[in-house]
Amino acid sequence: MYSDREILVWVNKSLDVNIKQLEDLCSGAEYCKLLHKLCPWAINLKKVLLTTKTQAGFIHNMKLLQKGLKNQGVEKQIPIHRMVDGAYRENLEFAQWFKTFYEHNHMVRKDEIAQENGKSAIGLVKPHNISLTIQPTQDAKAILGIMFKNNN
Template identity: 50%
Template sequence: MLNVYHTRNSNPSQNLSRKEIIKWINSTLNIDIKKLEALGSGAEYCQLFNQLHPGTINLKKVKHGSHLQADYQANFLLLQRALQKVGVDKDIQIGRMIVGGRRENLDFAQWFKKLYNRNIDKQDTVFQDVSEPSKPSSSKRSSSKLSSSKRSSSKLSSSKRSSSSTVVPSRTFSQRSVSVLSRKHQPDFVGVLMRSMSG
């Protein structure tokens, strides 16, 4: 999995605002959160990360709808272990996030959105390669057309060869018949010659 590195001051134009992050979370998970600090439960991040790497987090262990900070901490520990499994080193400020720290929640949400964007396309590609049979590309189709045209041309040339082989005996037969005919009429020619010499 590809990691991303995010600091508050690096490429600020690429960082989404609170409203944009909330809109993305709601549309992606089909939920309706009003404040970014609601993500401090960690449950939504577990769901989103499971989209990137299905099965990395056991979603049955994720505590949804709880208002206990101990449950929030348990959710973030699940997420942190999952990140470590795929080789992403990220220090999550769990203590500040579960108590609703505005800056910490915003920073982590912006980092997580970049991580998600960088890896979701790669994950889709792998999934398509596994689940859908690959369709022949245009180059393959053209090569198959070319090979079929070669086959048809080879058939045509073989038919020409076979037709020419059938024609050759007829030619030899006609030449043979002419030579036979000339031998049959040879005495007449000799007689004509003899008569012309005697006359």
């Protein structure tokens, strides 16, 4: 799993921000921005309270994140109240899950784009009647403990 330092470096680099500690992610805004970066249709950034400093704002953002994930078929229960309270363990566990989820799906998206451009990132040709989804593979599902709505 990733350390809190690795997660902070990744978030800061991905979003060009300067988050100092893992608990600062409890606003949910960075997770919403990352999900939007991964799949823009999953979450409307206009609804995200980007500069909120209140617990009610944090909860609002986390619920948007949960809804965005659910709309993509990802049944991940976010411990919203524990996270917005700044509980280190819950923030670390969710951040580790989210980074793993993001990186897996980012690779899938890169491969889809490369294949759409006539170049296969892994040297294979994807049949036209098969569509890759934003969901992790069976191995990733087992690792991440994700329950999916789909018939996977």
